[in-house]
Amino acid sequence: MQIPRLPPGCPSLVLLATALPLLSGCQTAGYYGQAVRGHLQIMHRQQPIAELLQQPPTPEPLKAKLRLILEMRGFAEQELKLPINGHYLRYADLGRNYVVWNVTATPEFSMQPKEWWYPVVGRLAYRGYFVEREARSQAAELARQGFDVDVGGVRAYSTLGWFRDPVLNTFVHEPEIELAELLFHELAHQRLFVSGDTDFNEAFAEAVGEEGTRRWLRARRGAAAEAEYEAHLRRKADFTRLVTGAHDRLAALFHDAGTSTQSVRMGKSLSAEKAASLRAQKQAILDQLKRDYDALKSTWGGRTDYARWFSRPLNNAHLNDVDAYYRLVPAFHRLLREQGGDLEAFYHEVTALTKLPKEERHRRLQP
Template sequence: MIKKASWGIIILITILIITFWETLAYGVRQAKGQLAITLNTQPIEEVLLDSTVADSIKQKIRVVQEARVFSFDQLGLERSSNYTSYYDQKGEVALWNLSASKPFALEPYTWSFPILGSFPYKGFFDPERAKIEMDELKAEDYDVRVRPVSGWSTLGWTSDPILSNMLERPEGALAELIIHELTHSTLFVKDNIEFNENLASFIGEKGAVLFLNEKYGKNSASYFEYIIGEEDHRTFRDQMLLATRKLDSLYKSFDESVSDSLKSVKKHILIDQIMNSTDTLHFHDPRYYQIFHSGRPNNAYFMSYLRYYSSKDSLEALLVDQYDNDLKLFIEGMKAFHE
């Protein structure tokens, strides 16, 4: 009886390993990549005392420290040991993000992971692995996008370090990134990435404005630089959100009589119009006019704007109408609602 039960367990485990082998292998690779970073971090106290580290890097690390304390004390985000260590990327990209969408619908390809749930993107520490999976999705006619990631949250599984490439950002954008990621480690709703990313983006931006105002004041260069940058970002993302609505309307107009080749032609014509429309917008930073010079965006690109910014107006209305424009109360309300 015992031997039969033992064989039954062995057979069951074998079946599970075979069934979930790809997911298990991916999990092991990700754990190794994260561990390689974790084992090569330095406490920020050591970095700040190191005479070989540039003063510009130390200054940005202090900004991260201040933004972190501000997030805990003034915004009520969950206290953690995140961003108390430093990882030198030596100018290299640490993580790559892969996302995909159907070619004639704004519907993401999703990956499911035990415990964590479903995600419309997938991270890779090895760019070659990202390319292999990207090519596989392309072969299945998905629109795909691979991009470098400048920061991410492990949701409490490890203590997230300051990545050296983060420090290339201006102070306001750096504070926004830290607040964004600390929002993820405070509140993360399973199987609802669009809510999670919209919320973190919204709190990150609002929190950065409050942080810069407290640290420097509204008449400071840092505050002004961030506000001007946000104006450009808002102008561009609003145009991209308008583009998603136009693309969605086009795709929904297709019926079974429309061939894929005709769909592709109409899709490319509309995307070309969207690309050219940026010339009609006003930006303080002329680099926005060059965004599409490297190639035509696809559905995976446009989906990212829905994922991060589609709920901005509704979150803004909620903040003003129900929380009297008090970001800390707003965050408390979000946590209470999703407990």
């Protein structure tokens, strides 16, 4: 089982189409133009699920998955108190494995990710492309500038209620657990989203996705399925601790080295000797992370969860992707426990956090 949305599923990495109609005069019209074209393609290919279920040519495995999603959709509304509105009532086959490819970038000697500004949603630490070639071209340009970069395929994204999000071929055939996590995660974005805070938004949605999946399995599949899922969550937590630990060691290394200005973070104002020393120490931390994963994996009874994540180049951007999605997840689970498992009370408390300044909001979520 891989990390949802990083890829597959994210991911929630979320490409926000909410801003697209506002940007026709922007100097980055080329970027927003591809986003508009990509979203229009999705809209053009949508078909009502109710009709597909009645049509003999629709493959039975697809019908079964669509029925399951409709069940999950109802569960999300009734049991998880999530707004489903008109979402996931239509299906689109895009003819590819991912709906978008997200580009993330971080300076070579910093753990502060590069951010892009978008109307409505504010600053986000990723750039989404509907064409993989364009994503990799942008990543190559950022790498030439001295950034660590990462490109990840994304199976689903939320438009935050500005459009009716469809079921996509990119995720419809996922196993039931991954499908539940993904669907509940994306619907959580409909319930709550705070402008300019990727880490908060994604961790909240991930926590809702996990809790929702736990309740779904308990209600529909029984104790054995729930126990298997709890084991998966423990492996995910172990993996997250490894990666965030390495992330923090890198952050401490760069802080101690005095990389406080942008030019130094990019390695441009350092002596050759200092830069080489930092690179060697950075690589040692990344190499240790691989060894720690191999040791952890040996306790999993032959499972290779997250092997795909480790197959990609390890760098600051790749670690930041995990840090953004998962570091704050335990805090949201703790907040839910403090509300006695009452989701409405939990949402009320999380909404109160959104009213605080970003730094204070994050401070409240620390252990």
